[in-house]
Amino acid sequence: MTYCVAMRTNSGLIFMSDTRTSAGVDSFAVTRKMFSWAVPNERKITIMTAGNLATTQSMISLLEERSKAVEERDPSILHQKTMFQVARLVGATLREVIADSAPSGQTSNDQFRASVIVGGQIKGSPPTVFMVYPEGNFIEITDDTPFFQIGETKYGKPILVRMYDPEMNFEEVVKLLLISFDSTVKSNLSVGPPFDLEIYRNDSFLSEPPKRITDADPIYKTISSNWGEALKEAFQSLPHYNL
Amino acid sequence: MTYCVAMRTNSGLIFMSDTRTSAGVDSFAVTRKMFSWAVPNERKITIMTAGNLATTQSMISLLEERSKAVEERDPSILHQKTMFQVARLVGATLREVIADSAPSGQTSNDQFRASVIVGGQIKGSPPTVFMVYPEGNFIEITDDTPFFQIGETKYGKPILVRMYDPEMNFEEVVKLLLISFDSTVKSNLSVGPPFDLEIYRNDSFLSEPPKRITDADPIYKTISSNWGEALKEAFQSLPHYNL
Numbered sequence: 509m510t511y512c513v514a515m516r517t518n519s520g521l522i523f524m525s526d527t528r529t530s531a532g533v534d535s536f537a538v539t540r541k542m543f544s545w546a547v548p549n550e551r552k553i554t555i556m557t558a559g560n561l562a563t564t565q566s567m568i569s570l571l572e573e574r575s576k577a578v579e580e581r582d583p584s585i586l587h588q589k590t591m592f593q594v595a596r597l598v599g600a601t602l603r604e605v606i607a608d609s610a611p612s613g614q615t616s617n618d619q620f621r622a623s624v625i626v627g628g629q630i631k632g633s634p635p636t637v638f639m640v641y642p643e644g645n646f647i648e649i650t651d652d653t654p655f656f657q658i659g660e661t662k663y664g665k666p667i668l669v670r671m672y673d674p675e676m677n678f679e680e681v682v683k684l685l686l687i688s689f690d691s692t693v694k695s696n697l698s699v700g701p702p703f704d705l706e707i708y709r710n711d712s713f714l715s716e717p718p719k720r721i722t723d724a725d726p727i728y729k730t731i732s733s734n735w736g737e738a739l740k741e742a743f744q745s746l747p748h749y750n751l
Numbered sequence: 752m753t754y755c756v757a758m759r760t761n762s763g764l765i766f767m768s769d770t771r772t773s774a775g776v777d778s779f780a781v782t783r784k785m786f787s788w789a790v791p792n793e794r795k796i797t798i799m800t801a802g803n804l805a806t807t808q809s810m811i812s813l814l815e816e817r818s819k820a821v822e823e824r825d826p827s828i829l830h831q832k833t834m835f836q837v838a839r840l841v842g843a844t845l846r847e848v849i850a851d852s853a854p855s856g857q858t859s860n861d862q863f864r865a866s867v868i869v870g871g872q873i874k875g876s877p878p879t880v881f882m883v884y885p886e887g888n889f890i891e892i893t894d895d896t897p898f899f900q901i902g903e904t905k906y907g908k909p910i911l912v913r914m915y916d917p918e919m920n921f922e923e924v925v926k927l928l929l930i931s932f933d934s935t936v937k938s939n940l941s942v943g944p945p946f947d948l949e950i951y952r953n954d955s956f957l958s959e960p961p962k963r964i965t966d967a968d969p970i971y972k973t974i975s976s977n978w979g980e981a982l983k984e985a986f987q988s989l990p991h992y993n994l
Contacts, residue, residue, distance in 0.1 A: 662905030666934035670979045671986055679991040686992065691909040707994065719994075727992050736913045738988050742981035743914055749925040749970050751950065751962075 509698035510541060510558040510659030513685055514625045514637045516649050518674045521627050521635050521708040523718075524685045525556045526659075526693075528700035542704040543568050544628075545585055546715030551630040553585060553594055554706050558659035559622025559642070566605045567622070571598070591630055595638035595646045598626045603644030623658045628708065635710055663695040664688035678707050683731060686721070690732045701728075752941035753784060753801035753902030756928055757868045757880045759892050761917045764870050764878050764951040766961075767928045768799045769902075769936075771943035785947040786811050787871075788828055789958030794873040796828060796837060797949050801902035802865025802885070809848045810865070814841070834873055838881035838889045841869050846887035866901045871951065878953055906938040907931035921950050926974060929964070933975045944971075 512525040523542060530536035539561065544554040555571075557564035573581040588594045602624055609620040627637030627649070637649040639656040649656060655668060667688050676684070682705065692699045701723040706716070721728055755768040766785060773779035782804065787797040798814075800807035816824040831837045845867055852863040870880030870892070880892040882899040892899060898911055910931050919927070925948065935942045944966040949959070964971055 662938070663909050665938055666906050666909070667982070669937060670982050678994055682992040682994065683989060684986070687986075687989075694912060695905070695908055727990055731989050731992075734989055735985070738985035739910070739913050739982075741988075742978070742985040743927070743930070745981050745984075746926060746930075746974050746977055747970055748922040749929065749974075751921055751925065 509696060511661070511664065511689060511692045511696075511699045512541060512556040512558055512625060512658045513655055513664070513668070513688065514554075514556065514627050514649070515655040515668075515672070515681060515685070516627075516635065516637055516674075517654070517676050517681060519676075519678060520710045520712070521554070521629075521637060522678065522681045522685065523554050523556055523625070523627065523704075523706040523708075524682075524689065525704045526689065526699045527702050527704060528698060529561050530698045533697060536698070536700075538702070540704065542706060542718055544706060544715070544718070545583070546713070547586055548715060549631070549713045551586070551628065552708055552713055552715060553591075553626065553628035553630075554708070555598065556625045556658065557622060558624075560609075560620050563602070563605050563609060563620050563622040564624070567598075567602050567624070570601050570605065589630070590633055591626075591628060591636050591638070594628070594630075595626055595640060595648075598624055598638075599640045599644035599646050602640060602642065606642055625656050625658055629711070629713065631713065635708060660692055660696045660699050664692040667691060678709075682707075686728055686731050687735055690728075690735065752939060754904070754907065754932060754935045754939075754942045755784060755799040755801055755868060755901050756898055756907070756911070756931065757797075757799065757870050757892070758898040758911075758915070758924060758928070759870075759878065759880055759917075760897070760919050760921075760924060762921060763953045763955070764797070764872075764880060765921065765924045765928065766797050766799055766868070766870065766947075766949040766951075767925075767932065768947045769932065769942045770945050770947060771941060772804050773941045776940060779941070779943075781945070783947065785949060785961055787949060787958070787961070788826070789956070790829055791958060792874070792956045794829070794871065795951055795956055795958060796834075796869065796871035796873075797951065798841065799868045799901065800865060801867075803852075803863050806845070806848050806852060806863050806865040807867070810841075810844050810867070813844050813848065832873070833876055834869075834871060834879050834881070837871070837873075838869055838883060838891075841867055841881075842883045842887035842889050845883060845885065849885055868899050868901055872954070872956065874956065878951060903935055903939045903942050907935040910934060921952075925950075929971055929974050930978055933971075933978065
């Protein structure tokens with residue numbers, strides 16, 4: 509399993525992904541699920557993946573044009589004119605990989621499926637995020653749906669629904685995401701730290717490498733251990749149910 | 752979908768179930784998913800069901816021996832000597848109903864499946880709870896696993912994991928369950944109020960009818976609306992993540 513969240517606030521975009529990949533509880537490893545491309549002062553694109561690892565790695569390799577000789581590579585993801593076109597390229601690539609993996613003559617098989625979040629900004633348009641389905645179609649983030657999740661989405665959703673505020677600054681959003689990830693980690697063994705984090709400030713077109721937050725990170729440890737206590741105080745502040 | 756929770760504390764057992772049944776978003780209704788049997792001063796048994804409604808209603812009818820003439824009925828659930836034997840009876844009945852529903856010659860079909868929580872106390876043994884699977888086998892509640900959930904379990908689980916304390920009184924447990932149910936209702940349209948609530952105090956062997964908590968209940972409305980605010984304060988009390 510996997511847990512990835514992309515969120516849009518008034519300040520920009522925030523991406524966070526876990527790094528655990530598993531083929532059963534006795535076979536797990538750390539793998540990156542967040543990938544980005546940048547052209548300084550012109551575009552910044554981030555992709556997060558969930559689902560079959562062979563499918564998602566193959567999709568990323570094709571987007572990076574690793575099927576061509578090194579000197580011939582010129583990834584078309586760097587030349588799409590809009591984020592909408594980027595989402596179409598990602599969707600077409602994803603669908604193609606799944607179709608290639610499925611046994612010939614059959615419809616695409618569940619076991620090769622994957623989901624993708626792609627977001628960023630290309631000069632001339634505002635930042636945006638798309639969620640791309642295995643069929644290659646996609647939906648776009650809106651003010652009413654200001655975040656997308658893929659993978660093990662349910663445990664960490666209620667806190668996002670209750671706490672999201674478009675006015676939050678990046679520090680607050682990262683704290684919120686760490687709580688959501690910690691709730692998921694505590695409930696599903698197949699989601700685990702370290703977490704990859706990428707922050708994109710509106711109109712910055714900057715290429716900053718993702719930050720990796722390990723389970724030894726002092727702030728993450730504090731948030732993880734103190735959230736239970738903070739919840740208990742919140743709980744006490746509500747009226748009891750009189751039986 | 753459905754959401755039911757059974758929890759054991761030092762004071763007794765608490766059962767809560769939602770009441771929404773649906774066959775698509777354009778076909779939904781209120782239906783009871785909590786059933787109980789009592790022999791004053793001797794036993795109290797409560798069952799909650801999730802899954803195919805035809806399966807669970809048929810199982811309850813068989814447990815009530817509605818396949819016999821009214822004057823011949825003497826439900827064997829009232830004569831089992833231990834809760835373990837009650838769980839075996841429920842498991843066997845559930846498996847039988849699913850087998851009867853599945854097309855002949857095929858293995859039991861997913862669409863007829865259901866899960867059941869059965870708990871209570873029979874004089875001479877402590878109160879306990881079992882979770883019964885569609886195959887008829889079951890697991891028992893322990894101090895390490897002090898609650899069972901069936902149906903849409905994920906949204907409401909993190910708050911239970913963080914807040915459960917065996918020393919809680921019934922008023923606190925009901926508040927905790929209402930927060931868990933409210934988180935689920937806010938995330939899944941197929942779970943909805945009113946909620947049925949049954950509380951069993953250790954060694955009481957009392958037959959109290961379940962209480963029904965509607966969405967107009969003033970305490971539920973207060974908890975539902977104020978939990979977001981209480982969470983915000985808890986959130987502010989944690990350190991920000993310094994980027």
